[in-house]
Amino acid sequence: MAADKHTAAIIGGGVIGGGWAARFLLNGWDVRVSDPDPEAERKINEVLANARRSLPGLYNQKLPPEGELTFAASIADAVDGADWIQESVPERLEIKQSVLGEIQAAAPAGAVIASSTSGFKPSELADGAANPGQILVAHPYNPVYLLPLVEVVRHPDVSDDIVARAMHLLTAAGMKPVQIKKEIDAHIGDRLLEAVWREALWLIKDDYATTEEIDDIMRYSFGIRWAQMGLFETYRTAGGEAGMEHFIAQFAPALAWPWSRLTDVPDLDAALTKKIAAQSDAQSGNHSIRELERLRDNNLVAIMRALKGQDWGAGALLNQHDARLRTQEDVDWSGPVETANRVVPLDWLDYNGHMNETHYLEVVSKACDRFLILLGCDSTYIEAGNSYFTVENIINHIDEANAGDTIRVESRIIEGGGKKLHLYHELLAADGHTLATAEQMLIHVSLETRRSSLPEEPVASVLESAIAAQTQMQRPEGLKAGKQ
Amino acid sequence: MAADKHTAAIIGGGVIGGGWAARFLLNGWDVRVSDPDPEAERKINEVLANARRSLPGLYNQKLPPEGELTFAASIADAVDGADWIQESVPERLEIKQSVLGEIQAAAPAGAVIASSTSGFKPSELADGAANPGQILVAHPYNPVYLLPLVEVVRHPDVSDDIVARAMHLLTAAGMKPVQIKKEIDAHIGDRLLEAVWREALWLIKDDYATTEEIDDIMRYSFGIRWAQMGLFETYRTAGGEAGMEHFIAQFAPALAWPWSRLTDVPDLDAALTKKIAAQSDAQSGNHSIRELERLRDNNLVAIMRALKGQDWGAGALLNQHDARLRTQEDVDWSGPVETANRVVPLDWLDYNGHMNETHYLEVVSKACDRFLILLGCDSTYIEAGNSYFTVENIINHIDEANAGDTIRVESRIIEGGGKKLHLYHELLAADGHTLATAEQMLIHVSLETRRSSLPEEPVASVLESAIAAQTQMQRPEGLKAGKQ
Numbered sequence: 001m002a003a004d005k006h007t008a009a010i011i012g013g014g015v016i017g018g019g020w021a022a023r024f025l026l027n028g029w030d031v032r033v034s035d036p037d038p039e040a041e042r043k044i045n046e047v048l049a050n051a052r053r054s055l056p057g058l059y060n061q062k063l064p065p066e067g068e069l070t071f072a073a074s075i076a077d078a079v080d081g082a083d084w085i086q087e088s089v090p091e092r093l094e095i096k097q098s099v100l101g102e103i104q105a106a107a108p109a110g111a112v113i114a115s116s117t118s119g120f121k122p123s124e125l126a127d128g129a130a131n132p133g134q135i136l137v138a139h140p141y142n143p144v145y146l147l148p149l150v151e152v153v154r155h156p157d158v159s160d161d162i163v164a165r166a167m168h169l170l171t172a173a174g175m176k177p178v179q180i181k182k183e184i185d186a187h188i189g190d191r192l193l194e195a196v197w198r199e200a201l202w203l204i205k206d207d208y209a210t211t212e213e214i215d216d217i218m219r220y221s222f223g224i225r226w227a228q229m230g231l232f233e234t235y236r237t238a239g240g241e242a243g244m245e246h247f248i249a250q251f252a253p254a255l256a257w258p259w260s261r262l263t264d265v266p267d268l269d270a271a272l273t274k275k276i277a278a279q280s281d282a283q284s285g286n287h288s289i290r291e292l293e294r295l296r297d298n299n300l301v302a303i304m305r306a307l308k309g310q311d312w313g314a315g316a317l318l319n320q321h322d323a324r325l326r327t328q329e330d331v332d333w334s335g336p337v338e339t340a341n342r343v344v345p346l347d348w349l350d351y352n353g354h355m356n357e358t359h360y361l362e363v364v365s366k367a368c369d370r371f372l373i374l375l376g377c378d379s380t381y382i383e384a385g386n387s388y389f390t391v392e393n394i395i396n397h398i399d400e401a402n403a404g405d406t407i408r409v410e411s412r413i414i415e416g417g418g419k420k421l422h423l424y425h426e427l428l429a430a431d432g433h434t435l436a437t438a439e440q441m442l443i444h445v446s447l448e449t450r451r452s453s454l455p456e457e458p459v460a461s462v463l464e465s466a467i468a469a470q471t472q473m474q475r476p477e478g479l480k481a482g483k484q
Numbered sequence: 485m486a487a488d489k490h491t492a493a494i495i496g497g498g499v500i501g502g503g504w505a506a507r508f509l510l511n512g513w514d515v516r517v518s519d520p521d522p523e524a525e526r527k528i529n530e531v532l533a534n535a536r537r538s539l540p541g542l543y544n545q546k547l548p549p550e551g552e553l554t555f556a557a558s559i560a561d562a563v564d565g566a567d568w569i570q571e572s573v574p575e576r577l578e579i580k581q582s583v584l585g586e587i588q589a590a591a592p593a594g595a596v597i598a599s600s601t602s603g604f605k606p607s608e609l610a611d612g613a614a615n616p617g618q619i620l621v622a623h624p625y626n627p628v629y630l631l632p633l634v635e636v637v638r639h640p641d642v643s644d645d646i647v648a649r650a651m652h653l654l655t656a657a658g659m660k661p662v663q664i665k666k667e668i669d670a671h672i673g674d675r676l677l678e679a680v681w682r683e684a685l686w687l688i689k690d691d692y693a694t695t696e697e698i699d700d701i702m703r704y705s706f707g708i709r710w711a712q713m714g715l716f717e718t719y720r721t722a723g724g725e726a727g728m729e730h731f732i733a734q735f736a737p738a739l740a741w742p743w744s745r746l747t748d749v750p751d752l753d754a755a756l757t758k759k760i761a762a763q764s765d766a767q768s769g770n771h772s773i774r775e776l777e778r779l780r781d782n783n784l785v786a787i788m789r790a791l792k793g794q795d796w797g798a799g800a801l802l803n804q805h806d807a808r809l810r811t812q813e814d815v816d817w818s819g820p821v822e823t824a825n826r827v828v829p830l831d832w833l834d835y836n837g838h839m840n841e842t843h844y845l846e847v848v849s850k851a852c853d854r855f856l857i858l859l860g861c862d863s864t865y866i867e868a869g870n871s872y873f874t875v876e877n878i879i880n881h882i883d884e885a886n887a888g889d890t891i892r893v894e895s896r897i898i899e900g901g902g903k904k905l906h907l908y909h910e911l912l913a914a915d916g917h918t919l920a921t922a923e924q925m926l927i928h929v930s931l932e933t934r935r936s937s938l939p940e941e942p943v944a945s946v947l948e949s950a951i952a953a954q955t956q957m958q959r960p961e962g963l964k965a966g967k968q
Contacts, residue, residue: 283695
């Protein structure tokens, strides 16, 4: 299904308005922005640049062609003919009400008028409006172009039809609208954030922790959990065999303890316990605790390994542990060189129930990186503007591998000299049998010109002696790389 | 550096004690467990099974050989000669004090005795102990074998030497110990969790949201953010050009508003604002806001794409959007078939500043999946026990690709018939020039026997007509797959 063509009016072009503009534009909507700030165009274009570099690559499909971005001279010009109007002006009720009045004076009667308000209830925004039934809250999270959640909040005058249309359009823009049952100050998410914020302020004020310590405590623990399961499914999973009611009962005493400076607490009595347990059953009851544990662990592994690729937070910690685990010994070039000894992670499996072919090449690619480092092509060499690019990869799959299996790689030089380097890798199981073989043809390059070049020192010298030693070995049969 | 050999005594073998046991064992430590529960051995082994399937694959290096796990008949037997003793018994002060007394009666004087307590201060635990200076808090997060954070809390009698040893040993076990400056009930992380928990209980009690809605609101928004940056670095980044002080000032009024049922709030005055801003500068001031935005977006992309691979949460949403974006048309087998049209994501780049070779094969592998679906080898066919395995991949790299670049793939059958299928893919840039070519030799298999088999219906028939049409095209030159 091709995306329908829509026009959004963005009223207020700050970080949030700009994020909405980018989200809609990259999903093919036309966008008209109204903002009195003379810097609005520059600011929106900066948000849009961030969005263009990050959002389209999230998908395995190409997004529809980008919509047209225009800057309107007035609110009236912006909203004329728009089917979605997003208000993101400063968080002051009288400003929002006045802007909503201007919007309604010119907007199509059937358009959705949504406010990005963090705190106000939709009934407050619509109070005194010409057409209150057209105004609802669609509260997003920054960065709006990446994070999918939108809290959709109605008041009693908003028709089911408008709400349904809002949910549909947000879904079509790749977002996750969650309709809030009853309006409440700050909706749901910002209430939870506000609770953490208030407690964090006490901790800093009273010198129990710094901002960095609080941030680290969050992003190395429950932050990773909450990227995949929220509070309740996490606790259900942690509760283990005893079940949700038992687990909640364990929490009850802590509500009376000084575990927070925030002291207004509900009575966690039998009625509330049963209510939570029943809702949790409805939410997660289709999975056993054992299944939930494994789903959780699969997700945590995938998230932590994603951060590992970015060398950030919990992922940087994994890289540091790798560095501790790596035994650096003198290389014996007279035989094959061990370039990997690792375990297949959970996130490498595919629908055939085994390690996907992509990750055979990932193992080979990382083994090649290691081999190159041993040849002197390390981060210093690369920062100086030299590296190797692969021009050909040939992988022969001999056996399957599964999560938890050990894979060792032995690598060797088949031929080298000049700009070319022909490597051969054997991927071995724990019992020594061959899982796959790989040939790689590499070419030395200048990272400045992106063209082939001769190796420089120290690689040139190391390579010379390595090639002399490595090419003494008998060649594997059936080599193909570099041949036409 | 090889891991040193250590022995841990695990006193209390529930979910947390079992997690500690697994973390230490998989990092090469010997572990002795003491727990009066007759089910303790079974429970620990279940946690250990979860840990074995998930932890070792986090690393690119093999962990040291697993340590030895024994079940001790008594606390005295367990702690004898141990250098780390981890107490994880129920959260009641008199039980913990009594168990710590038993531990100290038999433990080596130099051992670290650490409590997993969520709530008690170390001075409370050590009150009346024979050797209070040996007792500290090391509070982990579930699952302990995966999540790295440990809050290390001392009381005044604990020596710097013991704290330093604790920090070193936890780091060596791949964890992230954060030393808490001053002891406080529930340390830091559980205070933040308790704040969210209290607010969430109100929301459920008063029927504003269900457990599932609260969980969704968390895991589609700030949960993803907090997996990589905590509260303060996130707000600093969101504050944009105006800076941290300005951003905090924006929050100040909300503390007086009814944004939470939790009403005990500090005064966010100039002094506290400056304190936070100064700490934030010390934490993140080495990055500009623009850099922080890009680091954040890189991380968010990597995390969301990791969840995509698991088809879970925010990642499942991306898959749903892919399905909406995919245009299903009748396949014209008379020419090459478009099997991908996508954008290179941020997390595919490597140290050479371009799309890593691994992801060329990832694109090819996904294009192949798509081609197979068009041939009838879809999820239904696979669930019935039939599939294709790749036996050979040959990739020729012709040009570089970068994040944000479009890649289109055109795929075709070179030869087929019987169990074999020889595919050819061309990876094309937006302007139509060739980035890479790939050959794949596939073999039809039974997923039950994991052996080659003949295609079944509907694949057999679709394949027959597809092969007849596709092999009319002129063959590409230089094909190599399947040749010895």
